[in-house]
Amino acid sequence: MAVLKGKYIKFQGRKWSTFKLSKIIMVFLLALGVSMFIAFRFFSPPESSHSELLHRLASVQHSAVHSDGLGKRGDQWVEFISWEPRAFVYHNFLSKEECLYLISLAKPYMEKSTVVDSKTGKSVDSRARTSSGMFLHRGQNKIVSNIEKRIADFTFIPVEHGEALQILHYEVGQKYDAHYDFFADEFNIKHGGQRIATLLMYLSDVEEGGETVFPAAEGNFSSLPGWNERSECGKGGLSLKPKMGDALLFWSMRPDNTLDPTSMHGSCPVIRGNKWSCTKWMHVNEY
Template identity: 40%
Template sequence: MKQTVTPALRQWIIEQASAGFAPDAVLEAMKSSGWDEDVAISAMESTLREHLQSQNKSATRASPPAADVPRTASPVVARPASSLPDVALSGAANQIDVGDGLVEVIASLINPRVLVLGHFLSDEECDGLIAAARPRMARSLTVETKSGGEELNPDRTSNGMFFTRGQTPLIERIEARIARLVNWPLENGEGLQVLHYRPGAEYKPHYDYFDPKEPGTPTIVKRGGQRVATLIMYLNEPTRGGATVFPDIGLEVAPLRGNAVFFSYDKPEPSTRSLHGGTPVLEGEKWVATKWLREGVFT
């Protein structure tokens, strides 16, 4: 089928160049979204050449339709809901077929997009993740937004570690299930992170996207663009405390073994109401696994 280079696609290419994305990254984003390589190269070359010739004219900044562009939009541009990871719900169905089993839909919010899911992981999978992660745990770090590196943060008092994508058969199976659940390319996911919270440990309310106003953000988003969604999976149940809270919408999700909570955010702004945190563990311990999803291929 012939692929048509639309004005919306040309505008998207200009926005990516203006945002500092390298041509190779833009090309890979187009290819991963289904564009033929020759068409993509021709579109990039002609668009950027014409843009350079007409820089004295004001460029239109309207966001392009999701059907016409790849899924790696500029980190400061809001994406249509159709271009975000999401769980496809059909009618009144309260279960989702993820290929290797059924996942329950416990609660679903449209705006902001939040879903609480039951039986996403089996007991054996929860135990396997904890056992594989336990020997490698260290004090959790957060992104250092000034430089794009990492730092200790007093708001986050857990221990944690990262698996590389597809590192073990167990990780590979869970990542494939996530990709099917939210209809998002597997390669657009960061490595799975496992966190351990002892009594008193917490993660105060925060956003998962990278603040575009911070000087380190351009460095961070070179590895796959902005974060656009999060999936938190509960690997055990603390005796008391440890809930995941969304202060802006008054939602509190209990940390039940095998369950998960999914939420997305269409732009890196507080208006997404994606503020969330982990309340202090009051008794027992809490283990969770987190998957962050990016706009483009995470390298």
Template identity: 35%
Template sequence: MTATALNYAGNKWREWILHNVEQSCTQESMLKHMIPTFTQEQALMALSEARELLTSPALNRPLINVTTNQVDLGDITAQVVFKLMNPHVVVIDNVLTAAECDLLVQAAIAKNIAPSTVVHIESGESVLGDYRTSSGCCFSRSETELIGNMERRLSTLNAWPLENGEGIQVLQYEVGQQYKPHFDYFDPKNAGSSKHLKRGGQRVGTFVVYLSDVEAGGSTSFPEVGVDVYPRKGSAVYFSSVDEAGKPCLLTRHAGTPVISGVKTVATYWQRERAYR
């Protein structure tokens, strides 16, 4: 859908309308604020578009449609080097330059890297878990120009809306550290998933961007399908956590295997079914 009325008065209004519709504000109270910037007809149309946008189920999953091996991302040309169809896993080189990787690592260190957490399956809270031993930090969406640019490149690669993206996380693994096999989707059977699913729906896409080379170990491993992707500075592995029907895909169980030598630094970018606010 094009959401023309919703876009009519620019980003601030768009955010305002989506936020208020999401908070279940009454139509009457919203119309009072929107007119005279909008005509009554435009305002009603924008509200209806916002409702549709916020409730629409995933029409499909984000796929990297490989039609050419090199992908022009405007300011950089990325290169597709591997694709698996089921689960949908794609490896792409040159998503970031080496200098951009270094800048992102410096920004993460300046922000304060702390032990990584996992989502508790019952409470949904972020807790420390012995199956994820890396450290990391989270950025908000477009927090810096570089992060905004990276989000733009990644969302261009799989043609998924920027507003469906979570903030980027930078993770660092020292020797022996790892993220044991897990899923990125929120399992609807777990009580703790509901509060996460309310905000933007299911996690449907994951990019892991490698910000460093690693001497030994530290692959992103997909044990169900026997695939290991090894870190290469500036490259990324992408996978969609859902199948064609939009249902969680069991084949996407994956891990960050233990680093044997060196330090592995990655940036993860998760994408939701719908706008993530």
């Protein structure tokens, strides 16, 4: 009887365990379903128009409370603005303190801006470029190094492939006519190869004018927000109004390693105010 009783108790235990397991599974599935419903209900994007949805898909947004550099940056997001040329805006790439610091570094050393001669590779004066500027040293100090690392992280182009930061200042009436950042000669690509991309950082707002314009860009730009606020020069193509802390990344070369003619760009004349900017040119190879 003891053996039979043991078997009976063991059998009853199996029945009870199976029932209990089934009950646990049912409760788990019910809880999972409720959790999925709540997540979908409260975390899914609200209904919106087709244009709003496209705008949302065209940008990747995240918040940044702390900065790896000087000062604190606000909300940051990367906004796609063009495929031809490939161009993106990184909002709040620099903090206000970093912008003012770069300007203070450059002010004592500003000189008339020049252009690169395609035959000799030397810097020469040109009426096409009427701003003033100067170059910092790559890795000049901790703040500059942090910015250069941030550029490399954003572009996936190593710091060693970039030229030194160039600080530019445009006063009223000053501009830079439409041009390419890539080289059309062999002399200038001996060191580092071709320029592949440019990051243009805005160190100040501009009251009127001073837009970065891409006259050869493809698209219908008159329907974009803020079009009526552009200067006549800015209405000559895809244009971006300077905003302190924002950074414009555009590619001078296509993914197939060919030069992109739609990357032609210029700086519109400043009509009111001052324009300060900082440029980083990046090469295919180590520069």
